[in-house]
Amino acid sequence: xxxxxxxxxxxxxxxxxxxxxxxxxxxxxxxxxxxxxxxxxxxxxxxxxxxxxxxxxxxxxxxxxxxxxxxxxxxxxxxxxxxxxxxxxxxxxxxxxxxxxxxxxxxxxxxxxxxxxxxxxxxxxxxxxxxxxxxxxxxx
Numbered sequence: 800x801x802x803x804x805x806x807x808x809x810x811x812x813x814x815x816x817x818x819x820x821x822x823x824x825x826x827x828x829x830x831x832x833x834x835x836x837x838x839x840x841x842x843x844x845x846x847x848x849x850x851x852x853x854x855x856x857x858x859x860x861x862x863x864x865x866x867x868x869x870x871x872x873x874x875x876x877x878x879x880x881x882x883x884x885x886x887x888x889x890x891x892x893x894x895x896x897x898x899x900x901x902x903x904x905x906x907x908x909x910x911x912x913x914x915x916x917x918x919x920x921x922x923x924x925x926x927x928x929x930x931x932x933x934x935x936x937x938x939x
Contacts, residue, residue, distance in 0.1 A: 812861040819846055823854040824863070824878070833867050833875035833893070833902050867893050867902060868925050875902050890924050896932035903932065 805824045806816040814820065826842050827834060836855070840848050855876055858864040864876045892908040895901075910926045931939075 809863065812858075812863050814857060814861050814863060819850050820854050820857070822846060823851055823858070827864065827876060827878050830877075832904060833877040835873050835875050839876070865923065868927065877904065890926070892926040892928055894928045894930065894932065896935055897929055898931050898935040901932065902927075 802821055802825070805821050805828070809816040809820060809824065822843055822845070823839065826839055830838075830842075834842070836848065836852060839851050839855075840846075843851060855864060858876075859866060862879055865879055867875045867877065890910045892905040892910060894903045894905055896903070905928070910924045913921070913924065915921060
């Protein structure tokens with residue numbers, strides 16, 4: 800994806816496409832899995848942690864990214880595939896490898912419908928499957 804595409808995506812979500820925000824979107828787009836704040840910081844040496852975090856908070860508010868509790872002790876961020884500016888309807892399962900501590904998207908595995916009690920309002924679902932990834936199983 801080009802900077803122009805990233806810029807258009809941010810604008811479509813009501814986010815001004817600044818240079819730093821474009822760098823964060825590009826890093827998330829190029830990753831093959833959800834990334835933690837520290838992984839983004841390591842990848843993006845030209846930006847400080849607080850700038851990256853501010854971008855992620857803004858992106859979450861505008862449904863550019865969704866946050867995944869990674870099954871360990873932190874959170875990870877990934878670009879929403881739905882690209883709606885008013886909601887995140889890109890709810891799918893994730894897999895957390897207990898050996899290498901990586902989190903993988905299971906885009907093909909939608910979250911099953913959940914019946915909530917009357918008066919409850921669903922905002923997000925965190926559906927995490929835990930085990931050992933294929934790469935770690937081969938190393939056993």
